[in-house]
Amino acid sequence: MMKRVYAKEEVCIGCRLCEIACAVEHSESKNVIRAYKAESKRPVPRNFVEEKGPLTFSVNCRHCDEPLCVAVCIAGAMVKDEKTGVVLHNEEKCAGCWSCVMACPFGVIRINPAEKRTVKCDLCAGRTMPACVQACPNRAIVFEER
Amino acid sequence: MEYVIVGNGVAAVGAVEGIRKIDSTGPITVISAEPYRAYGRPLIANLLSGKITEKDVYYRDDDFYASHGVNFLSGKKAGTIEVEKKSIVLEDGTAVSFGRLLIATGGIPFIPPMKGIGGPGVYTFTTLDDAKRLEQAAGKVERIVVIGGGLIGLKAAESLHDRGIMVTVVELADRILSSAFDREAGDIVEKRLREVGIEIILENSVREIVRAKGRVKGVVMNDGERRDCGAVVVAIGVIPNKAIVEGTGIMTDRGILTDDYLETSVPGIYAAGDVAEAPDLLLGRKRVTPIWPNAYLQGRCAGMNMAGAKKAYRGGMAMNSIEFYGIPTVSMGVSNPPEEGYAVRRVYEPERNIYRKIVLRDHRLVGAVLVGRIDRSGILTALMTGRTDVESIEDDILNDGFGFASMPADMRKKILAENR
Secondary structure (H helix, E strand, O other): OOOOEEEEEOOOOOOOOOHHHHHOOOOOOOOOHHHHHOHHHHHOOOEEEEEEEOOEEEEOOOOOOOHHHHHHOOOOOOOEOOOOOOOEEEEOOOOOHHHHHHHHHOOOOOOOOOEEEEEEEOOOOOOOOHHHHOOOOOOOOEOOOO | EEEEEOOOOOOHHHHHHHHHHHOOOEOOOOOOOOOOOOOOOOHHHHHHHHHOOHOEEEEOOHHHHHHHHEEEEEEEOEEEEOOOOOOEEOOOOOOEEEEEEEEEOEEEEEEEOOOOOOOOEEEEOOOOOHHHHHHHHHOOEEEEEOEEEEEHHHHHHHHHHHHOOOEEOOOOOOOOOOOOOOOOHHHHHHHHHHOOEEEEEEOOEEEHHHEEEOOEEEEEEEOHHHHEOOOEOOOOOOOOOHHHHHOOOOEEEEEOOOOOEEEEOOOOEEEOOOEEEEEOOOOOOOOOOOOOOHHHHHHHHHHHHHHOOOOOOOOOOEEEEEEOOOOEEEEEEEOOOOOOOOOEEEEEEEEOOOOEEEEEOEEEEEEEEOOOOOOOOOHHHHHOOOEEOOOOOOOOOOOOOOOHHHHHHHHHHHHOOOOO
């Protein structure tokens, strides 16, 4: 069993702080102002906040046991770490074929048009709590085993 | 258990990883006709175009074989299978015995009989060596004619064009991409390819390759028209490379027939990838579906079953994602439905290079063609593979921003609750 990120739509207000926290965490400086104002590469979040009227929630990579993004990757850029369970994406290897975008059942692999590569959640390697979960003011995203 | 895998493409890699998920120690031998570590076959287009170098085509770590306990027989061609003896004889005479065998020999390009086709200057485009040979040829010729306007032909055309070569594509059908995509999608891609300077000739075929002193000088088409060229790429189609099972009693049709567990008609012998004729999820029958995702998933499932799991293959479906000069395209499942029994919804904005179509049957999503905007298309894949009743959201699926929020609560919660 591994901990995964789950959303609670009942308490999400769609503030999108999780997207900002994610983008900043994956920026060079990890500083919100510098990431958005000074870095040459625009920060890109790995999560998706969906919204329809009052209904909002975040959708995150679920680090599947049998990940389709890994199966379809023609470049070997997507790898399931069998020890941690995390599905990692080596952006250097990504060929920009978008196969993972076509395959991901949660629709959580994002096209980064500037880089011609995809980006995805790495569960914030090195942190005990993913940045999106920590940033949520309503505890509408949880990190737990289910 | 001793495992032997014939072939070294993505199905073989899937099988090695599948076996090791169940059995961490049983010896595995991989017999590879090509003298290379496993590489991403579609990446040969990026290699030929110059976007990547050879080191980038290998898609597992350098130590993949060692770290998975694989005896890697590189550059060795398997000759015959001796079913009774449970042994494979290589072309060099060596015998390799197996407890469980996987045939993952892939596909081979179909080369039609044609005047002048034998001899130098005629290429196919499915292997790393093909790409290297074409790279050599590309430096010496002005124009190359590509026979076939499918995915492989067009990727060859794009790569050669990127190298500064003049390219003519000759396609027998009245549109390009006719098997995986539909007319509107083909039209958008065709327009884009013409814009960048690739010549496309439809409803025509090459009747003769003209040579002088043995060297390719041009082609003559069915209508008598001629193109001067220094080389020809044949990309008409790929057929299952099943010669190895001839005379073994292993049942074949178009490909090697498998059951739901990817096992052939001979117990202990499995097949996966472009050579296999395995169950299709949407068609409800067996079919050869020579695409990357099926090859990996079949290989992985076969590998797990070879190691003793009893895991049914969920069934594959056609799916292709490919980009042409900045226009991303995705096709899934049934892209050209017959009129009877299917409903189609579409958005067609050719001036913006956008086209999106879904195909429905009994309120289930069974196909999609997406051009120009493909983000989050995996959600449609999930609806297709889940056989989800989408009647309540049929009008929303093609809207910008379609996602889980567009679904009724029970559908949304069911999909989002699943750990896959």
